[in-house]
Amino acid sequence: MKREPGTLSRYTAGARINHWVNAIILILLAISGLALFHPALYFLTGLFGGGAKAAFLHPWLGIALIVTFAGLFFRFWRYNIWNRTDTEWMNKIRDVLAARDENLPEVGRYNAGQKLVFWIMTIAILCLFLSGLVLWQSPPWDASAITIEQKRLAAVVHASAAVIIICIWIIHLYAAIWVKGTVSAMTKGKVTGGWAWKHHRKWLREEAAKGHK
Numbered sequence: 001m002k003r004e005p006g007t008l009s010r011y012t013a014g015a016r017i018n019h020w021v022n023a024i025i026l027i028l029l030a031i032s033g034l035a036l037f038h039p040a041l042y043f044l045t046g047l048f049g050g051g052a053k054a055a056f057l058h059p060w061l062g063i064a065l066i067v068t069f070a071g072l073f074f075r076f077w078r079y080n081i082w083n084r085t086d087t088e089w090m091n092k093i094r095d096v097l098a099a100r101d102e103n104l105p106e107v108g109r110y111n112a113g114q115k116l117v118f119w120i121m122t123i124a125i126l127c128l129f130l131s132g133l134v135l136w137q138s139p140p141w142d143a144s145a146i147t148i149e150q151k152r153l154a155a156v157v158h159a160s161a162a163v164i165i166i167c168i169w170i171i172h173l174y175a176a177i178w179v180k181g182t183v184s185a186m187t188k189g190k191v192t193g194g195w196a197w198k199h200h201r202k203w204l205r206e207e208a209a210k211g212h213k
Contacts, residue, residue: 086112
């Protein structure tokens with residue numbers, strides 16, 4: 001990808017496509033899941049052609065979600081390993097919220113908040129997927145060994161994981177809008193040197209050491 005002077009490559013085209021496909025699937029999964037979860041939201045099944053089609057598509061959307069999220073996980077897990085700097089960053093969360101960047105440690109590719117979002121989403125999506133397999137009404141395998149008690153437990157886990165994912169998604173969206181330049185990084189794939197210096201100075205230094213300008 002050709003870079004403009006003074007910019008750095010943040011995300012490849014493949015990573016951006018992976019991210020947006022995963023985001024779209026997550027939204028469709030949330031809408032269909034909420035529609036099937038409570039009668040007051042059943043009208044949302046109209047977006048899928050009715051209740052029967054929504055119920056049929058929902059588990060397959062779950063399969064698509066785990067596959068696309070796996071792509072993101074294997075792309076980015078190594079950048080989300082927790083370190084001492086992240087603990088220091090979390091201890092200064094008041095400075096983070098007040099945008100007192102001069103009091104914060106230099107951040108690598110991702111800050112502690114982004115890492116928490118990554119790992120919470122990883123665990124929650126895995127729980128959502130595994131519990132969803134148990135709850136699948138007409139799975140393409142023999143599910144006769146699954147007991148009622150197991151289904152009840154899976155329903156609690158599934159609903160809890162869904163609530164956590166929706167809340168984290170809202171936080172993720174808000175943070176992306178709040179930090180100007182973050183959304184364009186995931187649409188255009190690049191950021192300015194100034195943005196990198198302000199928000200991810202350690203990462204900027206690492207990129208500079210590799211020969212990026």
